[in-house]
Amino acid sequence: MQSNFRLRHMIGSIVLALAPTSAFAATDEALLPRNLSPWGMFVSADIVVKAVMIGLACASLVTWTVWLAKTVELRRKSALARQRTHALEGNTTLADAAARTGDAHDAVAQLIQTSAKEAELSGGILDDGLLERVALRLERVEAATSRRISRGTGVLATIGATAPFVGLFGTVWGIMNAFIGIAESHTTSLAVVAPGIAEALLATALGLVAAIPAVVIYNYLVRGIANYRALLGDASAQLMLIVSRQREHRDFRLARAAE
Structure with missing residues (x-):
């Protein structure tokens, strides 16, 4: 009988010890927001944190838009530059090349x-000055051409450099609001601080998602732009060779070049 009494007393003590914890857990679970998905956290975030998230989302959209536009532009212009440079490598004259363009x-x-x-x-004066002027x-x-093809890339550098700091600002602001909520509620419950930290x-x-790409x-x-500039350099070199060859052969057909 005495051993049964001790067993019942021990079980009762364990239940009493666990009861407050279970109650607090139930309370914390009740206080937690129902939707902890990224969209739910965005909806329940502070207006400043929302503005930061929207700005970072727009920056990410700009990044992918610039990538698509510049990739298509570079591929198209590089293919055309290779085609025209290859045509200059044959036995041609400057007048013929100008007529084909x-x-x-x-x-x-x-x-x-x-x-x-x-x-x-130059009026048909085939001297070293002509080569310098053409160069x-x-x-x-x-x-x-390099300035034109590089347009739009500067914004990518700006986004890559500033997006992490913008995201960090949203994090600091969200954590600050979380601590303010703790102070106002006079409780250190995880249910109070967790949503604000999650939003932060x-x-x-989002800052990293915008910056890394x-x-x-x-x-x-x-x-890609460096490769395109190299193609233009090759074309310029071919033109200088054509001018030099025509200067040596005295075969500068200016009439056709003028046409």
Whole structure:
């Protein structure tokens, strides 16, 4: 009988010890918001944290838009530049090359046309000054084309550099609001602090989601632009060779270049 009494007393003590914990757990579970999904946390977030998240989402959209537009542009222009540069490698003259380009406005066509224009303005004087003037014109066209093809990449560098800090700002603001909620509720319950911290960490996650692709895409586009500039350099070199050969052979058909 005495052993049974001790067993019942021990079981009763364990139940009493666990009862407050179970009650607190039930209370915490009741206080937790029902929807802890990313969308639910966004809806219940502070207005400042919401603004940060929306801004980061827009930055991510801009990143992928720039990637798509610049990738299509680079592929199209690089293919055309290779085609025109390959045509310059054959036995051709500057006048013939200018006639084939017609009224085209791509980069290599502009290089050919500006070389033919300088040959026309030189009045048939085939000296070293002509080569220098043609080289100067080619450099100017290459620089202008490089500026045009690089448009839009600067925003990727800005997003990649600033998005983590913007997300960090949302995190700091969300955690600050979480501690303010603890102070106002006079409780250290996890149910009070957890939603605010979760919303804050979501802002950091969105900052990384916006920044990491921006940095990767920026580096990818920089390599593509460098390859495109190399193609323009090859085209300029071919044009300089054509001008040099025609100068040596005294076969500068300016009339056709002017046409």
